[in-house]
Amino acid sequence: xxxxxxxxxxxxxxxxxxxxxxxxxxxxxxxxxxxxxxxxxxxxxxxxxxxxxxxxxxxxxxxxxxxxxxxxxxxxxxxxxxxxxxxxxxxxxxxxxxxxxxxxxxxxxxxxxxxxxxxxxxxxxxxxxxxxxxxxxxxxxxxxxxxxxxxxxxxxxxxxxxx
Numbered sequence: 265x266x267x268x269x270x271x272x273x274x275x276x277x278x279x280x281x282x283x284x285x286x287x288x289x290x291x292x293x294x295x296x297x298x299x300x301x302x303x304x305x306x307x308x309x310x311x312x313x314x315x316x317x318x319x320x321x322x323x324x325x326x327x328x329x330x331x332x333x334x335x336x337x338x339x340x341x342x343x344x345x346x347x348x349x350x351x352x353x354x355x356x357x358x359x360x361x362x363x364x365x366x367x368x369x370x371x372x373x374x375x376x377x378x379x380x381x382x383x384x385x386x387x388x389x390x391x392x393x394x395x396x397x398x399x400x401x402x403x404x405x406x407x408x409x410x411x412x413x414x415x416x417x418x419x420x421x422x423x424x425x426x427x
Contacts, residue, residue, distance in 0.1 A: 274310050274311070276381075276382050276386065277381060277382060278380070279380045280315055280316045280379065281378070281380075282316050282319070282376070285376045285378050285393070287398075287406060288397065288403070289374065289376055289393075289396065289398060290402075291378065291394075291395050292393065292394050292395060292396065294391055294392070294394075295356065295360055295391070295393070295394075296389050296391055297328070297360075297389065298354070298355035298388070298390075299330065299353070299389070299390055300352060301335075301352065302344075302346045303344075304341045304344060304345060307338045307340065307341070308337065308338040309382075309388055311338075313335065313336035314334065314335045314336070315334040316330075316377045316390075318332050319331065319333035319334075320374075321354065321375035321376065321392055323368060323375075327353055327354070327361070328353075328361065328364065328365075328392075329353055330351065330352045330353075330377060333380075335348055336348055354392070364392075364394065367394055372396070373395065373396060374394075374395050375394060375395070376392065376393050377390055377391070378391040378393050
């Protein structure tokens with residue numbers, strides 16, 4: 265028989281990260297939320313087939329939902345498939361939920377998904393953050409700081425090699 269390379273499954277660690285979240289928002293307070301997933305979604309996540317760059321968190325029916333997160337269909341499943349961008353309920357403690365809903369309603373905060381990962385016990389978790397939007401000048405300043413830090417590291421590296 266032919267030897268097939270077996271794909272390594274993700275049991276712990278990050279599956280998807282929203283890199284634009286810290287660029288577009290000031291992330292103030294972070295929370296860990298569980299996800300109500302189907303079996304084929306968990307299997308697809310273990311293969312690393314997920315994206316949360318276009319996702320957002322919506323408050324509906326007294327709960328929070330992850331909307332527009334793309335978890336691809338599981339290739340090994342034949343009949344019971346899930347919709348890749350269906351809304352998924354976030355599982356939080358009641359006090360956390362009340363705090364998040366209150367901040368969104370009163371203070372004008374936004375809830376942003378930051379990363380999707382498996383914890384130490386192998387359970388899928390979503391890191392969300394209370395955030396306020398950045399203005400264009402804030403984004404330019406963030407970009408300047410990032411470029412300066414990159415150049416500074418490059419200069420220090422060249423100095424240590426040359427000296």
